[in-house]
Amino acid sequence: MTIRDLATLDAWIAAARETGLVAFDTETTSLDAMQAELVGFSLAIADNSKNPSGTDIRAAYVPLLHKTGGNDLFSDGVKLAENRIPSAVALERLKDLLEDPSVLKIAQNLKYDYLVMKRHGVSIASFDDTMLMSYVVDAGAGTHGMDSLSEKWLGHQPIPYKDVAGSGKSSVSFDYVDIDKATAYAAEDADVTLRLWQVLKPRLAAKNLNVVYERLERPLVPVLARMEERGITIDRQILSRLSGELAQGAAGLEHEIYGLVGESFNIGSPKQLGDILFGRLGLPGGAKTKTGQWSTSAQVLEELALEGHELPRKIVDWRQLTKLKSTYTDALPGFVHPETKRVHTSYALAATTTGRLSSSEPNLQNIPVRTAEGRKIRTAFISTPGHKLVSADYSQIELRVLAHVAEIPQLKQAFSDGIDIHAMTASEMFGVPVEGMPSEIRRRAKAINFGIIYGISAFGLANQLSIERSEAGDYIKKYFERFPGIRDYMESTKAFARENGYVETIFGRRAHYPDIRSSNPSHRAFNERAAINAPIQGSAADIIRRAMVKMEPALEQAGLSQRARMLLQVHDELIFEVEDADVERAIPLIVSVMENAAMPALDMKVPLKVDARAAHNWDEAH
DNA sequence: AGTCTCACG
DNA sequence: ACGTACGTGAGACTC
Numbered sequence: 001m002t003i004r005d006l007a008t009l010d011a012w013i014a015a016a017r018e019t020g021l022v023a024f025d026t027e028t029t030s031l032d033a034m035q036a037e038l039v040g041f042s043l044a045i046a047d048n049s050k051n052p053s054g055t056d057i058r059a060a061y062v063p064l065l066h067k068t069g070g071n072d073l074f075s076d077g078v079k080l081a082e083n084r085i086p087s088a089v090a091l092e093r094l095k096d097l098l099e100d101p102s103v104l105k106i107a108q109n110l111k112y113d114y115l116v117m118k119r120h121g122v123s124i125a126s127f128d129d130t131m132l133m134s135y136v137v138d139a140g141a142g143t144h145g146m147d148s149l150s151e152k153w154l155g156h157q158p159i160p161y162k163d164v165a166g167s168g169k170s171s172v173s174f175d176y177v178d179i180d181k182a183t184a185y186a187a188e189d190a191d192v193t194l195r196l197w198q199v200l201k202p203r204l205a206a207k208n209l210n211v212v213y214e215r216l217e218r219p220l221v222p223v224l225a226r227m228e229e230r231g232i233t234i235d236r237q238i239l240s241r242l243s244g245e246l247a248q249g250a251a252g253l254e255h256e257i258y259g260l261v262g263e264s265f266n267i268g269s270p271k272q273l274g275d276i277l278f279g280r281l282g283l284p285g286g287a288k289t290k291t292g293q294w295s296t297s298a299q300v301l302e303e304l305a306l307e308g309h310e311l312p313r314k315i316v317d318w319r320q321l322t323k324l325k326s327t328y329t330d331a332l333p334g335f336v337h338p339e340t341k342r343v344h345t346s347y348a349l350a351a352t353t354t355g356r357l358s359s360s361e362p363n364l365q366n367i368p369v370r371t372a373e374g375r376k377i378r379t380a381f382i383s384t385p386g387h388k389l390v391s392a393d394y395s396q397i398e399l400r401v402l403a404h405v406a407e408i409p410q411l412k413q414a415f416s417d418g419i420d421i422h423a424m425t426a427s428e429m430f431g432v433p434v435e436g437m438p439s440e441i442r443r444r445a446k447a448i449n450f451g452i453i454y455g456i457s458a459f460g461l462a463n464q465l466s467i468e469r470s471e472a473g474d475y476i477k478k479y480f481e482r483f484p485g486i487r488d489y490m491e492s493t494k495a496f497a498r499e500n501g502y503v504e505t506i507f508g509r510r511a512h513y514p515d516i517r518s519s520n521p522s523h524r525a526f527n528e529r530a531a532i533n534a535p536i537q538g539s540a541a542d543i544i545r546r547a548m549v550k551m552e553p554a555l556e557q558a559g560l561s562q563r564a565r566m567l568l569q570v571h572d573e574l575i576f577e578v579e580d581a582d583v584e585r586a587i588p589l590i591v592s593v594m595e596n597a598a599m600p601a602l603d604m605k606v607p608l609k610v611d612a613r614a615a616h617n618w619d620e621a622h
Numbered sequence: 623a624g625t626c627t628c629a630c631g
Numbered sequence: 632a633c634g635t636a637c638g639t640g641a642g643a644c645t646c
Contacts, residue, residue, distance in 0.1 A: 269644060270626055289626070297627065323628060326642055354638060356631085363640045366630035374629080398631090451636065460636025522634050533637040537631090541638095571631040571638090625645080631638080 002183045003062045004083050009090060012060060013097050015045050021104040022097070023059075023194035026113045027186050029173040032361065033115035034228065034337060034344045038087075039175045040064045040182060041094060044190035046198075057194055059187035062090055063179050081179060091120060101126045106197045108146045108189070111349065114225045130193055132217040133200040135350035136209045140502070140512030144350045150192045153199045158192055159185045212509050215601075216542055217349065219549045223566070224347045224357075226552075231342030232364070232567050232577070236333050238380040243329035246321045253318040260311050267318055270296050283309060303466070324368060328377045335362045347569070353511050354534045355541040357569060365570045369622065378619035388583050390564075391621040392590050392612035393573035396421055397540045398453050400606045405506060405535060406489035407605070410482075415606045422446040428482045429475070448479055452486060453536050455529025490532050497531035505538040506602055507546075543608070544572065547597035554593045560586055575618065583614045 003009050016022035023044035028036035044059035064087040068079055084090075098105060098117060103126065107113050110129040117124055134144040142148055150156050164185045165171050174182065204210050258264045261281070265272045274294040278285040283304055285294040294300075298319065301312035335343045343362065351358040359365040367381070368374025383389045399421055403411035414424040423434045426445035432438070444465060451461045462472035480487040497503050502512040511534040518524040548569065555561045560578075564586040568575040574594070578586045594610040615621040 266644080268627095268642095271645075291625070293626090295626085319627080323642085327629070327640095331642080348639095351640095352638060356638060358639055360640060363630085366628090366640070368629060370630080454637040455635095457634095457636055459634070462636095464636070521632085525633090526635060529635075530637065537638060540631095573631085623646090626643090627641105629639100629641085 001058075001060045001187070002179060003060045004085065006085050006089060006093075009062060009085060009093055012043055012045065013093060015047075016043065016097060016103055017100070019046055020102065021046065021106060023106040023190045023197065024098070024113065025107060025186060025189045025193060026116050027061075027174045027182060028116055029175055033112045033346070034119075034231075034340075036116050036119075037175070038064060038091075038116055038120055039066065039173075040186060042186040042190035044187070044194040046194060057191055059191040059194075061179075061183040061186040062094075063182065064090055065175050066177070066179050066182065067175050068178075083179075091122070095122045098122050098124045104128060106130065106193055108149075108193045108196070111221045111225050111228075111347075114221060115229060118225060118229065127218070127221070128197060128201075129218065129221060130196040130200055131350050132221070133197070133204055133213060136213045136217055136509070137200060137203050137207060138512060139350075139355065139510060140353040141514055146189065146192060146196075149196050154192065154195055156192070158188050161185070207510075209508070209510070212507060215549070216355075216507060216509065216545045220349060220545055223548050223552060224349065227566055227568065228344050228346060230565055230567055230577070231337065231340055231344035232575075233342050233382050233384055234332055234336065235380045235382050236336065239329045239333055239377070242376055242380070243325055246325040246329060250318055250321040250325065253314050253321070257311065257314050257318065260314070267315060268322065273315065277304075277311070281311070283312075299463075320371070320373065324374060324377065328368065332362060332380070345568070352541075353530070354538040355505060355509050355511070355545070356537065356571060357541075359569075364568055367618070375619050378622065379617045381618035383577050383616055387577050387579055388614040388616060389567075389618055389621045390576040390578050390583065390587060390590065390612060390614045391573060391618065392576070392587075392594055392610050393570075393622075394540070394544070394594065395609040395611055397543065397572050397608065398536050399449060400604075400608060401506070401536050401539045401543075402453060402486070402489075404604055404606045405539065406485050408483055408485045412606050415609075418609075422449055425449055425479075429478050444475070448475055451476075452479070452490075453533060455490070455532035457525075457529070493532050493535060494528050497528070503531050503534050505535050505542050506598070507539070507542040509538055509542055511535075511538055540572065543597050544569065544574070544594075546601075547594045548574070550593050550597060551590070554589060555586075558585070558589055560589065564590075573622075575621070578614065587612050587614065 025042045026038055027040045028038055030036040040061060040063040042061045044057055047056040047058055063084045066081040068081040105124055105127040107129055109131045110127055114124050131144045134149055147158060150158050164181050165174060165177055204213055257267060261276055265276060267273060273296045277283045278294045286300040287295040289295050298316050301316045304312040337344055345359045345364040346361050348358045368377050400415055403415055414421055422442050422445045423437045426432060426437060426441045427434045430441055432441055447464050456476055458469045458473040458476060462469040493503060497513055497516045501514060502510045504510055513527045513531045516527045516531060551566055555564050560582055563582040564576055564578040566574055566576050591610045591612050595608045598604045613621055
């Protein structure tokens with residue numbers, strides 16, 4: 001039903017207070033929570049007040065800002081629908097409900113609604129998120145959007161959004177959807193959300209996953225919402241200047257490439273490039289892509305360059321410059337918010353199989369760092385006047401997790417003693433002293449350590465080091481002789497995954513691998529490597545999640561919460577904006593929270609180490 | 623919409 | 632004999 005008068009809204013809110021829980025959903029003008037205007041909201045209530053898990057659910061939609069009428073009515077072409085509660089009044093009532101800690105609010109992807117409401121002055125307290133509940137129960141087994149959850153658990157397909165607002169060019173924002181259609185759609189969403197909660201709540205408990213949900217997932221929602229809301233400043237002048245330099249560099253290379261080839265073509269087209277390199281010029285092809293074309297990947301081109309060809313190097317360089325230009329210097333300014341003048345990424349809490357976050361629109365977890373050219377992009381991420389950016393990152397967190405979970409004495413000892421872990425690995429394997437270790441030996445040991453984390457294969461290691469597969473196989477054999485506990489750990493992880501269909505992190509988070517028993521050997525091997533990696537990557541993800549949850553209370557207690565603000569997370573790194581005068585005090589606190597993030601719940605047998613520094617921009621802080 | 627490539631941890 | 636290093640998101644090209 002549609003709620004159009006205050007008395008009815010009050011009655012619904014009173015009913016929600018009776019049962020102590022209400023499903024809630026916002027309807028807005030944008031998928032981007034930082035841009036979205038609230039158009040209306042829906043509520044769903046389990047009617048039987050003595051039995052909130054009952055199936056007797058009613059749902060309603062409260063329109064706030066729907067527009068109506070045609071171009072003939074007003075010069076601006078719109079008029080607010082009249083048959084509704086004045087939005088300021090409805091919002092006031094809604095605020096009372098959402099901020100009431102004695103009523104559990106249930107939403108699907110709550111971070112979105114949380115941000116929208118926060119921007120309207122409402123701070124939601126006491127909530128559950130069905131998307132996160134599904135993620136905790138089923139990470140790796142499908143997506144966690146409402147439509148797929150409804151299909152999966154309720155056998156019901158909700159009204160598609162495009163049936164309400166249209167699609168493509170003819171689509172309209174939700175404020176132009178008529179109220180009856182909006183009600184059918186929005187009320188159903190709240191209804192489905194409540195039903196999903198009723199299904200998922202007992203499943204969380206049955207699988208003993210409440211702790212993961214309550215300590216690693218749910219409390220992160222407001223933390224991430226605040227980070228997204230704060231955003232970070234970028235210097236558009238720096239990006240614009242870099243863009244010009246990249247354009248010049250790319251144009252020069254383009255000219256040289258056409259000169260060497262003898263004609264112009266689209267260098268950005270892998271198809272055309274492959275035809276030129278391996279057809280017209282007759283260069284020896286390497287790997288093929290899955291569609292049977294010659295691969296033109298950087299690795300292939302680098303090898304051709306090593307064989308003395310002049311062209312591939314220039315193509316690699318051209319690719320690098322155009323990548324930096326299109327993905328970063330040209331795209332980032334488009335993400336500057338018109339009002340805040342900052343860039344607000346969006347973090348996905350339920351996107352990865354392992355428990356990592358992901359970042360999008362824009363992705364701020366893949367800002368270049370590995371090349372000098374790329375790092376210049378980081379100089380454009382700056383602190384506001386009177387502040388510094390502080391970057392704090394875990395040192396070797398995944399290898400430390402591996403040392404802990406696999407209980408490897410030499411690794412644990414090396415981390416406790418603060419020894420260079422790759423040099424130690426090389427020393428164990430090749431009998432070379434750590435002092436004066438040749439860099440090439442260390443480089444190989446480092447690649448092996450990474451390979452172990454990824455579920456090593458001779459093929460992958462050979463590829464990485466550009467050596468023969470047999471030689472890579474010898475390294476792996478040697479490694480397992482020196483670290484038999486790693487091989488045991490990998491084998492027992494595989495066995496566990498085969499037996500249970502999932503693996504677990506140190507906090508008990510599960511990552512599912514439904515295809516681990518595939519009869520296709522390569523498919524199965526792929527799942528096995530992923531299953532070996534997941535507890536390591538996922539445990540590291542758990543640890544930084546704990547650090548993020550603990551960070552704000554710790555800053556608050558130190559009186560720094562207004563002066564030191566967490567802005568970004570990049571898997572093993574947290575970036576803060578800190579007032580100049582507080583940097584020296586904030587850094588040790590941040591480091592301490594991160595280094596102790598796994599305690600006291602977990603008794604990590606390996607110390608965690610965090611490096612932190614402050615500077616005016618991200619490049620110098622990192 | 624799918625493919626290829628490449629940016630990050 | 633398979634065909635792969637683990638986890639992501641985005642831009643350009645292609646159909």
